[in-house]
Amino acid sequence: xxxxxxxxxxxxxxxxxxxxxxxxxxxxxxxxxxxxxxxxxxxxxxxxxxxxxxxxxxxxxxxxxxxxxxxxxxxx
Amino acid sequence: xxxxxxxxxxxxxxxxxxxxxxxxxxxxxxxxxxxxxxxxxxxxxxxxxxxxxxxxxxxxxxxxxxxxxxxxxxxxxxxxxxxxxxxxxxxxxxxxxxxxxxxxxxxxxxxxxxxxxxxxxxxxxxxxxxxxxxxxxxxxxxxxxxxxxxxxxxxxxxxxxxxxxxxxxxxxxxxxxxxxxxxxxxxxxxxxxxxxxxxxxxxxxxxxxxxxxxxxxxxxxxxxxxxxxxxxxxxxxxxxxxxxxxxxxxxxxxxxxxxxxxxxxxxxxxxxxxxxxxxxxxxxxxxxxxxxxxxxxxxxxxxxxxxxxxxxxxxxxxxxxxxxxxxxxxxxxxxxxxxxxxxxxxxxxxxxxxxxxxxxxxxxxxxxxxxxxxxxxxxxxxxxxxxxxxxxxxxxxxxxxxxxxxxxxxxxxxxxxxxxxxxxxxxxxxxxxxxxxxxxxxxxxxxxxxxxxxxxxxxxxxxxxxxxxxxxxxxxxxxxxxxxxxxxxxxxxxxxxxxxxxxxxxxxxxxxxxxxxxxxxxxxxxxxxxxxxxxxxxxxxxxxxxxxxxxxxxxxxxxxxxxxxxxxxxxxxxxxxxxxxxxxxxxxxxxxxxxxxxxxxxxxxxxxxxxxxxxxxxxxxxxxxxxxxxxxxxxxxxxxxxxxxxxxxxxxxxxxxxxxxxxxxxxxxxxxxxxxxxxxxxxxxxxxxxxxxxxxxxxxxxxxxxxxxxxxxxxxxxxxxxxxxxxxxxxxxxxxxxxxxxxxxxxxxxxxxxxx
Numbered sequence: 001x002x003x004x005x006x007x008x009x010x011x012x013x014x015x016x017x018x019x020x021x022x023x024x025x026x027x028x029x030x031x032x033x034x035x036x037x038x039x040x041x042x043x044x045x046x047x048x049x050x051x052x053x054x055x056x057x058x059x060x061x062x063x064x065x066x067x068x069x070x071x072x073x074x075x076x
Numbered sequence: 077x078x079x080x081x082x083x084x085x086x087x088x089x090x091x092x093x094x095x096x097x098x099x100x101x102x103x104x105x106x107x108x109x110x111x112x113x114x115x116x117x118x119x120x121x122x123x124x125x126x127x128x129x130x131x132x133x134x135x136x137x138x139x140x141x142x143x144x145x146x147x148x149x150x151x152x153x154x155x156x157x158x159x160x161x162x163x164x165x166x167x168x169x170x171x172x173x174x175x176x177x178x179x180x181x182x183x184x185x186x187x188x189x190x191x192x193x194x195x196x197x198x199x200x201x202x203x204x205x206x207x208x209x210x211x212x213x214x215x216x217x218x219x220x221x222x223x224x225x226x227x228x229x230x231x232x233x234x235x236x237x238x239x240x241x242x243x244x245x246x247x248x249x250x251x252x253x254x255x256x257x258x259x260x261x262x263x264x265x266x267x268x269x270x271x272x273x274x275x276x277x278x279x280x281x282x283x284x285x286x287x288x289x290x291x292x293x294x295x296x297x298x299x300x301x302x303x304x305x306x307x308x309x310x311x312x313x314x315x316x317x318x319x320x321x322x323x324x325x326x327x328x329x330x331x332x333x334x335x336x337x338x339x340x341x342x343x344x345x346x347x348x349x350x351x352x353x354x355x356x357x358x359x360x361x362x363x364x365x366x367x368x369x370x371x372x373x374x375x376x377x378x379x380x381x382x383x384x385x386x387x388x389x390x391x392x393x394x395x396x397x398x399x400x401x402x403x404x405x406x407x408x409x410x411x412x413x414x415x416x417x418x419x420x421x422x423x424x425x426x427x428x429x430x431x432x433x434x435x436x437x438x439x440x441x442x443x444x445x446x447x448x449x450x451x452x453x454x455x456x457x458x459x460x461x462x463x464x465x466x467x468x469x470x471x472x473x474x475x476x477x478x479x480x481x482x483x484x485x486x487x488x489x490x491x492x493x494x495x496x497x498x499x500x501x502x503x504x505x506x507x508x509x510x511x512x513x514x515x516x517x518x519x520x521x522x523x524x525x526x527x528x529x530x531x532x533x534x535x536x537x538x539x540x541x542x543x544x545x546x547x548x549x550x551x552x553x554x555x556x557x558x559x560x561x562x563x564x565x566x567x568x569x570x571x572x573x574x575x576x577x578x579x580x581x582x583x584x585x586x587x588x589x590x591x592x593x594x595x596x597x598x599x600x601x602x603x604x605x606x607x608x609x610x611x612x613x614x615x616x617x618x619x620x621x622x623x624x625x626x627x628x629x630x631x632x633x634x635x636x637x638x639x640x641x642x643x644x645x646x647x648x649x650x651x652x653x654x655x656x657x658x659x660x661x662x663x664x665x666x667x668x669x670x671x672x673x674x675x676x677x678x679x680x681x682x683x684x685x686x687x688x689x690x691x692x693x694x695x696x697x698x699x700x701x702x703x704x705x706x707x708x709x710x711x712x713x714x715x716x717x718x719x720x721x722x723x724x725x726x727x728x729x730x731x732x733x734x735x736x737x738x739x740x741x742x743x744x745x746x747x748x749x750x751x752x753x754x755x756x757x758x759x760x761x762x763x764x765x766x767x768x769x770x771x772x773x774x775x776x777x778x779x780x781x782x783x784x785x786x787x788x789x790x791x792x793x794x795x796x797x798x799x800x801x802x803x804x805x806x807x808x809x810x811x812x813x814x815x816x817x818x819x820x821x822x823x824x825x826x827x828x829x830x831x832x
Contacts, residue, residue: 008243053496072168076344
């Protein structure tokens with residue numbers, strides 16, 4: 001699931017079905033669909049995998065994993 | 077003060093030892109940003125734009141350069157040509173071109189106070205005189221300050237290459253809206269139409285400043301061999317290194333940043349304004365250069381929290397169950413794209429279980445200083461509107477406002493606005509604690525009213541590096557890369573002492589510079605006690621394991637037969653069972669049993685959880701003057717586990733007072749010329765000690781299962797609820813719903829006396 005603003009900014013859809021080994025792999029595949037996404041993924045994106053924010057992009061994704069692409073929020 | 081509600085099972089966690097940096101700070105020995113001096117140092121000064129929007133036709137620096145004592149002059153053209161690069165440094169993503177342009181304007185000035193040129197001279201007086209000799213030819217442009225004005229057709233455009241992100245179809249024309257986000261689920265319109273009760277309202281506020289007492293200051297020394305040192309006050313010296321290196325297009329390892337003590341940051345010291353400029357001046361002059369902002373410059377040129385316009389509609393059934401919520405807001409970004417809208421969307425309404433929710437946020441560029449993080453950036457503004465509306469809804473429903481919140485409060489497993497489910501949050505526990513608190517049922521006096529509001533902040537984890545090392549006498553040093561802005565040295569020492577089971581005084585904590593420790597994210601996002609604390613625990617555990625291994629080698633017993641107990645290695649099996657050795661005894665023989673003992677932990681801490689708070693506020697309103705006095709204030713917060721309760725309480729009290737100031741007094745005031753009219757603490761009215769009662773705190777402890785001691789971030793949550801808590805209390809006292817901040821006496825008086 002691709003949350004705003006990335007759905008409209010890059011993909012023109014809020015749902016995609018992709019096979020990816022891990023989140024690095026997913027970023028590459030998303031960048032293929034929307035060139036430029038990989039360049040902003042690290043500074044602007046958080047991924048939630050099956051409902052939990054995942055900071056280790058090398059962790060293997062299960063075939064049925066649901067990934068939410070979220071704006072990265074820091075703090076003050 | 078109220079003690080944490082759970083009983084501690086720890087030796088050190090939850091105790092209140094004296095802070096290790098306290099003596100230096102109360103005796104004036106601590107070195108803050110403006111205190112630092114280097115041998116041969118020059119004094120820098122910055123020329124700033126008097127216009128809110130203008131094209132720079134020319135800058136003539138020849139007279140300034142010719143002035144005796146002037147050693148260097150810099151303009152934006154001294155920065156290298158940069159390619160667009162979006163970096164997450166500090167608190168959010170920024171394009172490095174915008175960071176550079178904010179440090180020194182290139183072809184346009186975008187706000188009054190925008191830096192245009194800089195000088196370095198042998199005295200501050202000469203530096204200031206040199207500024208007066210720089211001739212800048214401006215072509216003034218129309219400017220825009222207001223949110224709706226900036227979005228109107230034909231509004232002055234700040235950036236010709238700014239196309240709104242997050243809208244479809246992709247815009248063909250540039251705009252002052254840099255980004256639009258829309259999140260939610262369900263059919264909001266239908267649910268609102270079918271709701272038994274609805275409320276709606278439009279809420280507004282101007283930008284407010286973090287109000288840190290210590291201004292931005294740095295000294296930079298850039299040597300001919302390319303290596304440089306920067307001493308500065310910052311929430312993140314690694315961020316200073318990364319941003320400065322990127323703006324100057326030089327290797328990060330060529331810059332060593334030494335963090336000085338920090339006199340307040342609250343999110344505002346997570347970027348660079350001065351460091352790249354001081355570096356340029358140092359390179360040109362061949363000497364260290366100091367730059368420090370005056371208070372006036374801090375107000376005009378550093379980043380405030382955005383002002384806002386927020387529209388809210390909430391509907392409920394007759395039983396008081398929320399059925400739908402629609403929230404749409406616009407935030408000031410100032411001169412460059414900011415970061416607050418995403419946080420505002422995430423922080424708006426997710427604390428309630430509502431099947432139909434839509435939250436829309438827009439970042440709006442205007443001719444004001446570029447907005448920067450301020451304690452829970454983006455959350456207090458939207459929370460003010462939502463929690464005021466819920467108070468209004470409680471009145472319509474005839475339900476106690478605390479009970480209404482309890483009835484609808486989100487719990488673990490409920491979806492946030494993004495759809496991601498909440499983890500182990502303590503929101504309901506906070507509301508229950510508020511309900512049980514004597515404040516909630518205490519009688520009120522004449523002209524007094526009581527308000528309640530709740531709110532949350534997502535908190536953060538992120539990268540932290542820690543080294544725990546053992547000295548030859550058995551004492552420990554914890555080195556972190558996290559500047560101490562709220563007592564974190566004490567918290568880190570407590571956690572290390574807990575792991576090592578040694579006295580707190582046996583552990584000292586330092587903040588290491590960028591060349592002495594690995595990368596660590598800024599101290600911000602309420603992340604440090606959680607994330608750096610995790611790294612401290614990991615490193616201390618590794619040292620503890622090494623101590624056991626060394627003791628085994630020194631005793632010539634199997635490693636598995638030694639355990640760490642009560643601060644000592646203990647042999648638990650074999651002929652030497654019962655033999656004990658302290659860390660000092662092991663350290664004394666360490667060189668001959670494997671060498672020095674130290675451990676490093678470098679992590680990207682995951683598993684952070686948000687914090688929730690509920691604030692109760694009593695006010696007394698003077699019907700003749702409109703003055704609002706805070707009579708009593710209680711802040712209840714889920715803190716996970718309080719490592720050092722004094723500092724947790726301090727964070728809660730500080731955040732509450734900043735929120736009270738935001739509610740009652742603080743606002744940027746601009747004149748018709750587009751210039752700031754209140755750039756000083758005399759006219760920008762922040763609360764002082766005599767303005768507020770003792771803020772009572774209640775620490776609710778719902779531990780975070782993903783932290784060894786249950787830590788959740790605490791620093792930002794407490795600024796979220798006060799705006800609405802105060803507004804709801806004023807409504808309780810007067811029957812008037814104030815929707816525009818600040819609720820200063822003139823505004824309250826006007827509400828009470830609409831006929832004048």
